[in-house]
Amino acid sequence: MSNLATTSDNILRCARSLIIAGGYNGFSYADISEAVGIRKASIHHHFPGKADLxxxxxxxxxxxxxxxxxxxxxxxxxxxxxxxxxxxxxxxxxxxxxxxxxxxxxxxxxxxxxxxxxxxxxxxxxxxxxxxxxxxxxxxxxxxxxxxxxxxxxxxxxxxxxxxxxxxxxxxxxxxxxxxxxxxxxxxxxxxx
Structure with missing residues (x-):
């Protein structure tokens, strides 16, 4: 369970950095996938959509x-x-x-x-x-x-x-x-x- 929290936290941390760099529309799940080193499907598992994230x-x-x-x-x-x-x-x-x-x-x-x-x-x-x-x-x-x-x-x-x-x-x-x-x-x- 702690691994899920860690992954979730990493996704959130990355999203925050990407928002600060380029705003809401300045990033995608592909950007997070590359930065965090996980598949987009894993991001969707934690946050079904960008608005949820x-x-x-x-x-x-x-x-x-x-x-x-x-x-x-x-x-x-x-x-x-x-x-x-x-x-x-x-x-x-x-x-x-x-x-x-x-x-x-x-x-x-x-x-x-x-x-x-x-x-x-x-x-x-x-x-x-x-x-x-x-x-x-x-x-x-x-x-x-x-x-x-x-x-x-x-x-x-x-x-x-x-x-x-x-x-x-x-x-x-x-x-x-x-x-x-x-x-x-x-x-x-x-x-x-």
Whole structure:
């Protein structure tokens, strides 16, 4: 049974890399078969169709993100925001995860199967709810300064972080990510007036 889980995990890991490299329509089961070293029939055994594969990938990605965010819960709000941006800065810098797979898939929503769209939206709902909660807590403590509601600040944070990923990718320069996200953190931590 563990061999099945390993094969499944390898397929998912490969699919994630292929999505980051070329998007949903930028890969096929033949690409995964070649990269993982298994027959296409084996991939279909684990994931009957591409939508099943990517839906599962996004669901696991969301679960992993939720677990990682839960580990930050004991930190101060500003430290949680910094940890989140520093995670992505490190991933972009070393190329290990140069882009959020859900952000890439979100840009493809018009052509994605509905079951994948639902999972992508659930990821963004999770991220928005977490950020809203962190920002609300920081505002109540007086450690974060809001220009609008906690929810609007959370959505701005999400858009800025994902936009910074895109800019870093477009320029081929990981330093662009910090150049965009650092002022965001500074604005939120500016002293209350």
């Amino acid at each position: 990517v839906r599962t990938l996004v669901a696991r990605y969301r679960e992993d993100t939720e677990a990682a965010l839960a580990h930050l819960a004991l930190q101060e709000p500003i430290d949680q925001l910094r940890a989140y941006t520093e995670y992505w800065a490190a991933c972009i810098g070393d190329g290990s995860r140069p882009f959020c797979v859900c952000a890439l898939l979100a840009s493809e929503i018009p052509v994605l199967p509905p079951e994948v769209v639902l999972e992508v939206r659930e990821y963004f709902r999770l991220l928005s709810a977490w950020l809203t909660s962190v920002i609300e807590r920081g505002a109540k403590q007086g450690t974060l300064k809001l220009s609008g509601t906690a929810r609007s600040e959370a959505e701005t944070f999400i858009a800025t972080v994902h936009g910074a990923m895109l800019s870093a990718r477009a320029y081929g320069d990981p330093a662009v990510f910090a150049a965009v996200t650092q002022p965001l953190i500074e604005r939120l931590t500016a002293a209350r007036q």
